[in-house]
Amino acid sequence: MSESVTPRRPVVVAIWLIFAGVVGWIAAFSLTMERFHQLQNPGAAASCDFSVLVQCSTNLQSAQGSVFGFPNPIIGLGAWIAPIVVGMALLAGARFAKWFWALFWLGFAGALTFVIWLIAQSIFVLATLCPWCMVTWSVVIPSFFVVTLHVLREGVVPGARVREVADRLMVWVPLMTLAAYVVVAVLAQARLDVLAQF
Template sequence: MSEQRTRPVVYAVWLIIASVIGWFAAFQLLTEKLAKLENPDAVSNCYVSVMIQCDVNLNSWQGEVFGFANPIIGLTLWMAPLVVGVALLAGARFPRWFWLAFGAGITFAFGFVVWLISQSLYAPNLGVLCPWCMATWAVTIPTFFATMVHLTRNGTFTSSERAQERANRLMPWVPLATILAYALIILLVQLRGLDLLGEVIGMIF
């Protein structure tokens, strides 16, 4: 389905919604990071329990893997899908190179999130779930799925009209793919929790 024949309204609206949520989550994380720098003993607003908090993640090397706080990346990069979403609603048309660059950026974000999820669950220095991080995961995953489908249906990945039409029919299945991805993460969390419980019991007995 060529982008010249249809305006991707639903996709554009989702980009805007995801960007607002992602940017707000990054802003909250950066606020918590600055508060901890000012007062290391302060309890963050996102502290729920020993297992659900932001403090451990923000103070880890994974929380500043590029040499600065990860939320700064979110504050910067979430502006791109926001601008793209608004532009699409306004009827903008982008060249193939732009979509390729945009797709590469979304793919990087998805890969980074997958890595952060694995670190949160399995890294010895973490083992906690960060609420605002999870909000970022929640919008990045469907954004990646939707973008890959959209770049197929708008001709960025292929010039085959048949493949584009199939991708267009695949877009309504993105929510289901997202739910399955969430379910997989929840399963991994539960399995990791059982592993940790087994380790504690082993230490006791």
Template sequence: MSTAPRPTARPVGFAILSILLGVVGWFASFELLTEYIKTLQSPSHVPNCNISVLVTCGPNMGSWQGSILGFSNTIIGVSAFVAPIAIGVALLAGARFNAWFWRLYQLGLLGGFVLVCWLQYQSVFVLGTLCPWCMVAWVAMIPLWWSGLAHPYATGAIPLSLRGRRFFRSLNSWIWVIVLVNFFIVAAIAQFQLNWFAEFTRG
């Protein structure tokens, strides 16, 4: 009889979530990139995300905030959202990553989350607009960050003390509550500043 250790269960839920959120974020970034290119080709082009004066992506794409590295932020999104898709697929295939890999991935997620928070601030308080495709990318990035923060510690992929692991297991069980609170805070700030609810209910 074999005495080889029994492999731990694959994190199917986390993997599928990573893939789905990565696809959503990638698609939103791709749509923005496509509209940005069309605008460059034809300045008279009206992007498909220009719904109203408040809900529009034109000012965002044309602002310096939309190209903080000297090129369109959409290129960052199209490139970066591939990572959670690839990691999710690898996990479903049975891949196991070392602690240093998860820390590197978390660093990337943190960078994406900070960028999204900064763009939210710029959209609401500086540009005064809500870009539909940007908001879709935000919806993908926020749960990617919170789930990616807790999962490696909760599962032991990044070693911790017993007390630390228990804390992250508890945190992991509350992830969707944290995500919903994060969404609510963003929506509430946008409502107080821009009164977006009146825009959507105006008939």
């Protein structure tokens, strides 16, 4: 009887999930506190309001800032706990079933879809760049890439070739992330002429 091979512990993935979760949670907490401050002090500027272009107030007070009837950052307060817990569990040696990874990926796919919509609303409708929102964007995008490739490495999609390609692509996540950031920056510059504001 052949001895089974123990899979490698995804330490880098785990550390990234913890880091992204902490950063995302801090951004969500900061935005939530800013919203509470505005509700208690109507007309008060948020501490992250730096200019007409770079500010949080417009985004927080807009309909886009409360898509589900409550401030969007509250979603982040709950959702960002998940990658922290999963990352810590992976560091501790936990192994998850394929269905778990599929659901975890769906969560990040939903997060990325929401973020893409919010980016479009911020740039093309609200004409503002919210600092804490951008922090959220900056961790959701690479996290989606990391989770997608890790899920494929875990065999959620059958096929040795799929796992092999996903494993090779993992080292390209920083470049893919940079490319995504450049796309957002170009859109912001084309629509808002960001450089002229400085």
